[in-house]
Amino acid sequence: xxxVEQHPSTLSVQEGDSAVIKCTxxxxxxxxxxxxxxxxxxxxxxIIDIRSNVGEKKDQRIAVTLNKTAKHFSLHITxxxxxxxxxxxxxxxxxxxxxxxxxxxxxxxxxx
Amino acid sequence: xxxxxxxxxxxxxxxxxxxxxxxxxxDFQATTMFWYRQFPKQSLMLMATSNEGxxxxxxxxxxxxxxxxxxxxxxxxxxxxxxxxxxxxxxYICSARxxxxxxxxxxxxxxxxxxxx
Numbered sequence: 273x274x275x276v277e278q279h280p281s282t283l284s285v286q287e288g289d290s291a292v293i294k295c296t297x298x299x300x301x302x303x304x305x306x307x308x309x310x311x312x313x314x315x316x317x318x319i320i321d322i323r324s325n326v327g328e329k330k331d332q333r334i335a336v337t338l339n340k341t342a343k344h345f346s347l348h349i350t351x352x353x354x355x356x357x358x359x360x361x362x363x364x365x366x367x368x369x370x371x372x373x374x375x376x377x378x379x380x381x382x383x384x
Numbered sequence: 385x386x387x388x389x390x391x392x393x394x395x396x397x398x399x400x401x402x403x404x405x406x407x408x409x410x411d412f413q414a415t416t417m418f419w420y421r422q423f424p425k426q427s428l429m430l431m432a433t434s435n436e437g438x439x440x441x442x443x444x445x446x447x448x449x450x451x452x453x454x455x456x457x458x459x460x461x462x463x464x465x466x467x468x469x470x471x472x473x474x475x476y477i478c479s480a481r482x483x484x485x486x487x488x489x490x491x492x493x494x495x496x497x498x499x500x501x
Contacts, residue, residue, distance in 0.1 A: 304488045315390070315477045315492035316428070323488075361427065365488060370416060370481070372490055374427045 274299040276364050278375030285352050286383050293378045295362035296344040302364040305345045306372070307336060310359045319360075320347070349380075357382045386412045388480050390493025397468055398501055405463045405496045407478030413458035414480035418490070419451070422475045434461050468500045 275298040285291045297305075303324035308316035322329045322336045322345065329336050333352075338345040349356055362375040387410040397403050407417060415436050420428040432453050434440040440453035450472075452464040461480075465472055477495040481487060 306490065308492070313495070313497070315388075315479075315495040318489060318491060321489065370433065371418075371430060376427050377425075379425075 274302060274364055274366055274369075274373040276362060276373050276375040278362050278378060280378060281376065282379045282381070284381045284383055287352055287354060289352055291347075291349045291352055291356070291380055291382075293347045293360055293362070293380070294344060295346070295364075295375050296342075297364040297373075298343070299364070299366050300340075300343065301366040301368075303367045304365040305336070305338060306363050306365075307334075307347050308361045308363065310361065310377075312358075316361060352382045354382050354384055356380060386410075386480070386482065386489070386491045388414075388478065388491045388493040390478050390496060392496060393494060394497040394499070396499045396501065399469050400467055403465045403468055403498060405465075405476055405478070405498075407461045407463070407480065407493050409459045409480045409491075412480075412482050414461075414482060415458060416481045417455055417461040418479045418481075419453060419461075419463050420477045420479065422477060422495075424475075428477065431463075465498065468498070470500045473498055473500045 278295045306321035309319045310316040333350045335348040360378045363372040365372050389408045391406050417434045419431045431446045432440045432442045434453045434455040436455050442448045455461040479490045479492045
């Protein structure tokens with residue numbers, strides 16, 4: 273089955289700087305890669321996703337890049353703000369499989 | 385994005401009682417809903433996949449008689465924790481996917497914190 277590794281597990285960034293979280297996946301059949309933000313005591317919120325036919329996608333301060341050859345994808349947050357502090361999860365879904373496999377999460381702390 | 389409503393947000397119950405958690409898709413029809421369990425500072429663990437009108441598919445190691453799932457309509461799935469014990473205390477989260485085959489986006493409810501005394 274699919275296996276998703278996520279790094280780092282914790283990340284502290286000065287406000288205004290950029291944050292990068294990286295994930296690798298094992299199943300070359302995976303073709304959908306979403307990123308979720310989870311605040312304390314709440315459910316995960318979909319913040320951006322990318323499909324395997326695209327190499328990069330951007331939404332305001334958030335961007336995701338995908339390298340299919342290396343089987344890794346990354347989340348980039350620019351101009352970080354205190355409200356970006358949360359736990360971020362990457363996930364991968366193989367084509368034809370309805371289940372998402374989640375990474376282990378990254379606790380991002382933005383230092384004012 | 386689509387809205388998934390989950391209730392209650394927290395519940396405290398006595399050991400041996402049953403607790404029902406509801407998950408509703410408010411502005412879309414969800415043919416497939418998923419139930420997850422999350423321990424503190426850990427990732428989401430898939431418990432079961434529920435499809436409208438059919439029996440749920442449980443992940444390995446999840447007791448189907450303990451965690452009863454009903455997906456009676458395209459907008460509602462329920463998880464009942466039967467004869468709850470302290471080890472069942474956890475954060476339970478539901479998610480839903482739209483009815484269109486091409487719709488891969490998964491939207492989550494706000495979660496239910498269950499504490500069993």
